[in-house]
Amino acid sequence: MGLQWAKHLGNAVKVTINDLNENSVTLIQENCHLNKLKVVVDSKEKEESDEVLEEGEEKLGNIQVTRMDANVLMHLRSFDFIHLDPFGTSVNYLDSAFRNIRNLGIVSVTSTDISSLYAKAQHVARRHYGCNIVRTEYYKELAARIVVAALARAAARCNKGIEVLFAVALEHFVLVVVRVLRGPTSADETAKKIQYLIHCQWCEERIFQKDGNMVEGNSSFF
Incomplete structure (x- = not known):
């Protein structure tokens, strides 16, 4: 590139x-x-x-x-565009990428740790992305959303928000491109969009859990 x-x-x-x-x-x-x-x-x-x-x-x-080390380089200099393509997960570089990215800059991330993102190594996904992921018919969409959420959390820690420009999940990698919006207001708005997905493995029904709400009744969602 x-x-x-x-x-x-x-x-x-x-x-x-x-x-x-x-x-x-x-x-x-x-x-x-x-x-x-x-x-x-x-x-x-x-x-x-x-x-x-x-x-x-x-x-x-x-x-x-x-x-x-890419983390050292991104701490030393500011960039308008950062493309990360590490071997495996990209979460180890996100904090450094968002620390010095300029306002309205673009961060592009390629993640090749598909064993965890595609629910083949669930313990690794829990360790890297803080989520419990199960294999579903829409597992590639879930993988893209998980990477977007990781970018959103990393940006919010630096008082920045993100605007998703592009996201694709293919056989061997997940690519996500976001625009960075500076300021705590943008960070808060981005963080509000992160929600847990509750999926039923029996009927394949799924819902987003709203903040502060529990699933009512004797539901089998987990």
Whole structure:
């Protein structure tokens, strides 16, 4: 995604690509050179690895490539757009992402921990997302809603709210994109939208539990 932005928008945007793995960073740099993008390391142009361009060709844009923990990078700098694509769950990076994201900035999160999100490892979902999830006919929608709720809670802890722009749950990942709205009022409005879903495994009926209300009667919802 970062290479596409730099290639099509050039110097109109400042793109930073980060990975903690040294081999991955090397591959990122090689990919930048193949796409005629200038690599910047530690705010200095990496001239020694630039390829000789043919006549009439020019560099399309600059990309800063860093190798550090993503949480550290997001604490050190502010961003207008953050795309997180970690191995497994993304919950470990959400607090850092929302801490320094600018107002009306966009946070894009790809979660590949489908074993927990798709109710195959319920104990992991309880640990990472604080929910008890069961396998239902709409399990992919549930997975997307669980990730959205995790983003909403992380944003609220930073006195920010979110506006969901896009959410999709496919076979191997869940992708959610939100716009960040600063201020405690936005945070409160977002937090109010988080509700528990009560699902009956016998009749497949489901309802959202309202705040302060208990399910009446001898219902079999759980």
